[in-house]
Amino acid sequence: ATPTALMVGTGRGAQLGLLIRGPEVLESTRRIDTIVLDKTGTVTEGRMRLADVVLADGEDRKEVLRLAGALEHASEHPIARAIADASAEEHGPLALVADFANHAGRGVVGTVEGREVIAGRASWLSERGLEIPSAMVRAQQKAERTGCTVVFAAWEEKVRAALVVADTVKATSAEAIAQFKALGLTPVLLTGDNTAAAQHVAAEVGIEQVIAEVHPEDKVAEIKRLQGEGKVVAMVGDGVNDAAALAQADLGLAMGTGTDAAIAAADLTLVKGDLRGAADAIRLARKTLSTIK
Ligand code: ADP
Numbered sequence: 130a131t132p133t134a135l136m137v138g139t140g141r142g143a144q145l146g147l148l149i150r151g152p153e154v155l156e157s158t159r160r161i162d163t164i165v166l167d168k169t170g171t172v173t174e175g176r177m178r179l180a181d182v183v184l185a186d187g188e189d190r191k192e193v194l195r196l197a198g199a200l201e202h203a204s205e206h207p208i209a210r211a212i213a214d215a216s217a218e219e220h221g222p223l224a225l226v227a228d229f230a231n232h233a234g235r236g237v238v239g240t241v242e243g244r245e246v247i248a249g250r251a252s253w254l255s256e257r258g259l260e261i262p263s264a265m266v267r268a269q270q271k272a273e274r275t276g277c278t279v280v281f282a283a284w285e286e287k288v289r290a291a292l293v294v295a296d297t298v299k300a301t302s303a304e305a306i307a308q309f310k311a312l313g314l315t316p317v318l319l320t321g322d323n324t325a326a327a328q329h330v331a332a333e334v335g336i337e338q339v340i341a342e343v344h345p346e347d348k349v350a351e352i353k354r355l356q357g358e359g360k361v362v363a364m365v366g367d368g369v370n371d372a373a374a375l376a377q378a379d380l381g382l383a384m385g386t387g388t389d390a391a392i393a394a395a396d397l398t399l400v401k402g403d404l405r406g407a408a409d410a411i412r413l414a415r416k417t418l419s420t421i422k
């Protein structure tokens with residue numbers, strides 16, 4: 130009877146928009162007590178837009194957007210898309226990039242119109258010996274407190290502008306998190322983004338525990354750390370960066386709207402990209418397994 134009930138549960142899951150890799154997945158779903166959520170594209174829409182450009186002294190917005198936009202056109206990151214789209218809208222066709230390099234979770238670098246242009250997070254630019262003017266650091270902190278992400282554009286040894294990008298929390302996220310809590314799960318927000326922005330988003334949706342500024346290669350270690358504390362961990366994510374953490378988690382859930390890498394690594398896919406599906410999965414697993422015994 131056990132396998133049959135699990136098969137029925139899996140079929141019921143499909144009706145709920147849950148693609149379950151195999152019947153045995155429901156067994157691990159039932160035991161979950163902690164649910165780790167990626168921020169961008171999972172709790173938020175992941176469709177970012179350029180909200181503001183804060184220029185360093187003497188810089189020209191048009192020039193900044195032209196060069197940064199051309200560089201970011203070579204990247205698929207949601208931040209990059211926001212910058213490239215805004216640039217194309219304001220200035221038309223983007224210049225070509227040579228020697229492009231993507232540094233996951235940090236930023237991008239490439240040659241545009243003969244200049245080596247860099248765009249990325251503040252700490253990465255600092256590591257590369259670039260100094261961010263204090264007025265721009267203040268603008269960054271102000272924007273981050275409202276949940277925005279700030280990246281900096283630089284060329285010829287000088288930081289030229291802060292680019293402020295904004296994302297929107299999904300309409301269903303707060304309700305999903307309330308459902309997780311009602312099921313007795315502890316939600317945790319895990320992101321490569323800055324702490325202030327992560328905390329803003331967490332507060333908006335009702336998450337108390339935040340792990341921010343985690344490099345893509347370190348997301349797995351955070352899952353292992355929680356498991357080491359005895360937690361049974363589900364991880365929900367959408368990005369290429371999330372794939373290893375999804376595989377490490379006791380239950381990996383991918384957003385159906387996410388990347389192929391995340392879907393391939395997951396045990397379960399939320400077809401519609403609706404976080405409430407994760408609560409449906411847990412309820413389904415508990416119900417299915419309580420009828421077997
Ligand atoms: P998340 O966990 O939100 O998906 P990532 O790990 O992909 O974030 O990126 C972390 C940070 O690295 C971003 O918030 C940004 O500051 C920087 N970054 C990553 N890719 C880019 C890019 N293409 N352009 C500028 N900055 C980037």
Ligand code: MG
Nearest residue numbers: 167169170368
């Ligand atoms: Mg993401």
